[in-house]
Structures are given as structure tokens and as C-alpha cells.
Amino acid sequence: MIKRFFLLILVLTTTLVYSQEDTSVKGVVVNASGGTPMESVNIVNLNQVIGTTTNDEGEFELKAQPNDTLHFSYLGFKSIRVRVTNDWIKYGASTIELTELALALEEVVINEFKLTGVLEVDILQVPINTNYRYSISGLPTTGYEAGNRSNSVSKVLGAIFNPADFLYKMFGRKPNEMKKLKQMKQDDEIRNLLASRFDREMLTVLLQVDRVDLDEIVRQCNYSASFIQTANDLQILDAISECYEEYKVLSRSRNKGRL
Secondary structure (H helix, E strand, O other), rough: HHHHHHHHHHHHHHHHHHHHHHHEEEEEEEOOOOOOOOOEEEEEOOOOOOEEOOOOOOHHHHHHHHOOOEEEEEOOOEEEEEEOOHHHHHOOOOOHHHHHHOOOOOOOOOOOOOOOOOOOHHHOOOOOOOOOOEEOOOOOOEEEEOOOOHHOOOHHHHHHHOOOOHHHHHHHHHHHHHHHHHHHHHHHHHHHHOOOOOHHHHHHHOOOOOOHHHHHHHHHHHOOHHHHHHOOOOHHHHHHHHHHHHHHHHHHHHHHOOO
């Protein structure tokens, strides 16, 4: 009798674990103003760091468990977060409405180059990007893009040896958020999503930092101002991830030196 009882418990536990691993939610994303299905809406499970997009009918399906939070975003619409419930998983598809934003286009100023036709003269008018990449010897990295070589190593090293340093505060005190970097890089849907975006919204949501702190992380990692201004979200992700990996290597080296 006791053996049967334990066998039943084992079967129920296995079934529960299996069902939790394979649960997912389905839904349709529509425009709140007219109920029109929205294609290519970005959806990310913030807890599991996986993503997907809606099809041409506005439909989606994404792996999720109860209490996971899904982040919905689309250019020109207000992003929203939706909590996954047991009823959503159990009873099927839900309709998610996105509200359109009123966006004002910023004025763009184009500076015209007045060419003379003389190569030696015209080439002097072309702005030169003096940024370059550097690497720290012994670390598995392709290096940073920097604008000031004299401070190229000091930022990451400073974060290790100065507890008040900005990078120490971000990397050392938010390890759970920073661990998501590797998960984000491994999910193809999220990488494709970030490669087409320049607004940093998804990065700030996933890493639980605001836009100012996100830009400051990249700056403190010695990436140039032009890189911060022009890079897409995937490039920013790779930059922060590279910097964080170097931080961990240097941090481990420092701790070993204390022993």
C-alpha cells in the first residue's frame, strides 16, 4: 500500500513538472481603436527571456507559466505588460489591445558638403571617426570601441577595485538582471527583435534599468558617443554583455588574489 502511494506521488509530481515545462499561452493582438489584428508585434516573456512575434492574423503563441509577465511592443503604440494567469493557460486564447501613440516627428537638419572637385580640398571636409577597438590581454574578447585610449582599461578595472564605481553598482548589485544577457543572446527571436530596434525599450525592460543608466553603462565601458547614438539594440546588448563578461573575469581574478 505504501509503495503504491509513493508511486502515485511520483507520477503526479512528474506530470506536474512536465506540464509546467510545456505550458504556453495563445492570443491575438489588435488595434484598440478598431479591433484590427496587428502583425509583427514584439512579445517577450520577461521571466524566461524568450520572445516571439504575431503572424499576419495578429496571432501568437509563447511558452509561459502562471505569473510570468509578457511585454508587448510595436512601433507607434504604447507598450504594455500582461501577467499570465492559470485561466489564460487553461482556457485558451486572449485578445490583447494596443493603443496608438501620437508621435511628433523631430526636425532633421542635413548639413550639405560644398564640394570643389579637388580631392585634396574636399577630403578635408569629410568628418573622420577616430574611434577604434582595443582589447585587454588575456581576456576572451574582441575588444571595445573607444574614443580615448588613455582610459581604455581603467573603467572596467575601476569597477573591480572601487566599490563606489558605477559599473560595480550595476554589475555587482544586479547579478540576476545581468545574467539575462546570456539568455537574451541565445534566443534568436529576441536577437532579431533587437537588431531592428533603436529605442532601447526592450533592453531597459529586460535588464530593469532606465534609459539613462543603460547609456551610462555603455559609456562607462568605454564605447564612444557615436556608437551609443547609432548602434541598434542588439549591438548595445553585445557591448554590455562583453563588458560584463570582462567584469566577471577581472572580479574572479581579484578574489583569487586575496586568497
